[in-house]
Amino acid sequence: MTIKLMFSKTVQNSREILHFIKEFNSDLGTVFGNGDRNVIKLFDLDGQIINIKSFKVPNIINKIAYKYFRKSKAKRSYEYATVLLEKGVGTPRPIAYFENFNAVGLSDSYYVSEHLKCDLMFRDLIETKNYPDLENILRQFARFTFNLHEKGIEFLDHSPGNTLIKKEANDQYSFYLVDLNRMNFHDTMDFELRMKNFSRLTSDKDMITIISNEYAKKSEKSEKIICDKILYYTTQFQEDFAKKRRLKRKLKLW
DSSP, X not given: OXXXXXXXXXXXXXXXXXXXXXXXXXXXXXXXXXXXXXXXXXXXXXXXXXXXXXOOOOOHHXXXXXXXXXXXXXXXXXHHHHHHHHTTOOOOOEEEEEEEEOSSSEEXXXXXXXXXXXXXXXXXXXXXXXXXTHHHXXXXXXXXXXXXXXXXXXXXXXXXXXXXXXXXXXGOEEEEEOOOSSEEEOSOOOHXXXXXXXXXXXXXXHHHHHXXXXXXXHSSSOHHHHHHHHHXXXXXXXXXXXXXXXXXXXXXXX
16 A cells, blocks of 8 residues: 655644544534535644545546646645645645555545635635625635636536635625636636636626626627526536436436
8 A cells, every 4th residue: 555645844733633633523623515527624723724625536547647647636635725825826835745655546635725615616606696896706716716717727627516615804805716627727718718717607697697798898899708508508508417427317217
């Protein structure tokens, strides 16, 4: 069995963090979220709350792939968080990642970061009717996403649950990306790639109209062209998602 781990240079409690990981499946720590795919636990590290994500055990093909051909989700999360912070993009501070390999391949892996207390997620804007200060938040989010695109950051999981939002003074908001293991970095992003990056967020036309209006102020394209493209890619994503869901149901029946 081989263990690989990496700690941030600023970490002073590596032994205690390693203890948390080794005891992850015990009663130690507090489960955070529903744990449908990956399990997240919160731990107190000398008065600071840290967040440890245990990734779902990969299937046999991915076990081998993560050992020989691809970086694990834990390693990518750590490295991508570091890149985001270097580029001035908000994300919880990365602390460490841990990989456990057996003879076959990757057995289990963990990503450790600071736990960020947020006021809301993007999902709350969709699920709560007439969310307070909605238009202002959406406009600031549009500018945040434009900034991502200008920096060549393609966040492949740019979806409602993966942007944390903190309210600051004077009706300003800060945005933080989480669930970082699927991301591409480009020298530049063309228009189609930028618009497609909105496809997972919301199908609410009013929200898309506001986002398009604000994005257009920073872009060379018109509001209508932007809105039409976002709606097109959003519809395409939803149709593909529905097809995959139907296929999964059929496979279960078989």
